[in-house]
Amino acid sequence: MASASSLAASLSPTTPPDVMSRAELSEIDASAKWPVIVFLVSGLVWLLIGTAFALISSIKLHTPEFLGGYEWLTFGRARTAHLNTVIYGWSVNAAFAVAFWLMARLSRTRLRHPGLLLIAGCFWNLGVTIGVIGILAGDSTSIEWLEIPPYATPLLFVAYAFVGIWAVITFRFRKTEHIYVSQWYLLAALFWFPWLYSIAQIMLVFQPARGTVQALVNWWFAHNVLGLWFTPIGLAAAYYFIPKVLGKPIHSYYLSVLGFWSLAIFYNWAGVHHLIGGPVPAWVLSAGIAASLMMVIPVVVTAINHHLTMVGSFGVLRYSPTLRFVVFGAVNYTIVSLIGSAMAIRSVNEITHFTHFTVAHAHQGMYGFFTMVMFGAVYYILPRILLKEWPSAALIRTHFWAAAIGITLYWIDLSIGGWIQGVEMNNASIPFLDVVRHTLPWLWVRSLSGILLTVGHLAFAANVAWMLAAPRAAGATTPTLFQTPPAVPVR
C-alpha cells in the first residue's frame, strides 16, 4: 500500500511535497516493521522477567528468608539476573528498536534486508537467554555489568556488531544533506559500545589484567555503558520526539553541538568515581572526579535545549502520551546527572559510596530517564509501523502514573535511606547491625514502589498485546491521546 502511494507520488509532479513525504515515511516505517516488532516484543518480555527478579531481590533485602531455600534465587544471583535481564534484555532491545527506526527515518531511507537484522536479533536474545540461565545456575563472573558467563558473550558481541554495522549502512544510504543531532548520538553510541564491550571482555574475562587494574577497566566499561550507550540513545530519542510532537524546532542548534561534544569528551572519564577511596592510583580518581564535575556542562546545555523547547507548549503534555513520557525522562536526566556529578565530590562520595544512595541513582538514570524515554518512543513508533492505534488510553494512563510515581518514590526513598545508611556507617560508634536495621523501612518502601512499577509494566504489556492482536481499523483513524485536545495540533 505504501509503495503504491509512493509510486503514484513519484509519477505525478503536482503531488504536494507533504503527501510525498508522508508516502516516503510510511515506506520507511514499513521496512522497519519486523525488526522493530521483534526487538520491542522481546524487550518487553525481558522487562517482565526482569521485573519479577527485581521484586524477588527487593523483598529478599528486608525479608531474607523469602525463597531462601532456592540456591538459584539466592540474593546474589536474583539481583544479578535482574540487572542483566533489564539491561541486556529490555534496555538494549528497546534501544535497538528505537535506534533503527530513528536512523531510518532521519536518513530518509528504508532499512535494507531487514530479514538479516531479525537473525541478529535472534542471536542477541539467545545470548541473553543463555547468559541469564548461566547466572542463575552459578556461572556468573561477578564482574559488575559483565556477569554474563564467557560462553555467551561472543554471541552477544557478534550480534551487536551486526546490528551496529547495519545502522551505519542505513546511515550511509541517507538521502538528507543535513545530519540531525539525534543521528550524531546514534552513530556515536553504536560505535562506542562494541569498543567498550570487547576491551572489557578481553581485559577482565579472557586475559584478566593484574590486580586492581581490573577494577579500573570494570568501571571504565560499566559507567560508559550508561554514559556512552544508553544516554546517547535516550538523548537521541528525546531530541527527536520533543520537537516532533510539538511541531517546532529544537531550541538551539549550537547548544546541541556543544552538548554533544562535551558529553563525548567528559563522560568517558567519569566512571572511575566508583572507586573513590579504593586501592587504585589517586591521579585516576582525581581525573575521574574532574570529568564527573565537567559533566555539568553537557547536562545543563542539554537541559536548556530540551526544556526551553517545551516552554510555551506545556499544555500538550495533557494530551500526548509520547511527549509526557519523554519529557518526564528528560527532566529526570537533568536531575539524575546533576546528582551524579555531586556524588563524585570526595566529601559526598565518602557518605554515598557503598550505600543504597547509589542504587537509587542508578535506577533514576536507567528507569526515570532512559526507560521512560523508551516507553514514550514506543507509544509513537508502534502505531506507525502497525498502522493501528493504541487500543486503550486508560492503560496508557495507568502505565504512566504507575511508572512515574513508582520511580519517583523509588529514588527519593532510597536516596534518603542510603544517605542515612552512609552517615551511620561512617560513625563507628553505631553498631553495624543497627545501621542495617535502620535501612529496613526504606527497603520496604522500595518494594512498594516496585509493585507500582510492576503494575505499570503489566498495563503496558497488556496494551501492546491487545494492539498486536487487534484487527486493523478500516479507513482513517485518530491517534489515541489522554484526552482530545480542543485545537492544539498534535502529531
Add this chain to the structure above:
Amino acid sequence: MNKGPLIFLGIFFALAFSWVGIVLTNQIQYGSLTPYYDEAEGQLYPQKPSGLAARGRLVYQDLGCMYCHSQQVRRPGFGGDTERGWGDRQSVARDYIYEPRVFLGTMRTGPDLRNIGARQPSADWHYLHLFDPQLTSPGSVMAPFGFLFDYRPVVGERSAHALPLPADYARAHGLDRPGYELVPTPRAAALVAYLVSLKDAYQFPEARPYVPARKSGGAR
C-alpha cells in the same frame, strides 16, 4: 556538523582519550606490579592463597557475595572503615596482585570482608553464620545459605565439622533428630576456607597508616 567522516573522527578520539588514559596508562603504570620482598623475613608478600581457598573464591563468585560485601579498606580519616575494625590499614593495589578476579565491590549491605579472616578466624562461626545468619548476627538481612549444608544420618563417627546448633534452635527447626548431623558440603568448606584466608596482615611500605592532617606532628 554535516560531515559524516569528521563526526566519526571526533567520536573515535573521544573514547580513545579515556581508553588510553584510564585503561592503557594504568596497565603500563602498575599492570605488572610485583610482590614485595621482605629482606628481614626472607619472604615475598602478598602470599599466594591455598588451593582450597582458591576454590572457595569461586563459590564466593558464583553466589554473588560481592554484591553486598566490599573487599577494600578506605584510609583512616576517610569513612569509618578502620574505626569499625575492618582493617588495620588501608588496602593497597599490591594486596590484590594474586587475585585472578578482584572483588573490590561497591556495596556494603553487609560489612567489608577484606580482613574477615582476622576478625572471625573460627570456621565454626562461619558455618553457623552461613547456615542461618540470625544464629550469629540477629537482625541481619543476609541470605541464609542452607543449601550449602547436608542434614544426614551420622555414619560411623560424627563429623568434626558438624554444626554446633543451639539446642532450642535445632528443636524449633526440626534439626534435632537423634543420629543425624548437619554438615557443610565441600562447597561450604571451600567458601569458609576462603573467608578465613582473607586478611591483609603485612605492612607494605606504601600502606603505612595514614594519619589525617588535622593532627599536626605527622605520622612517621
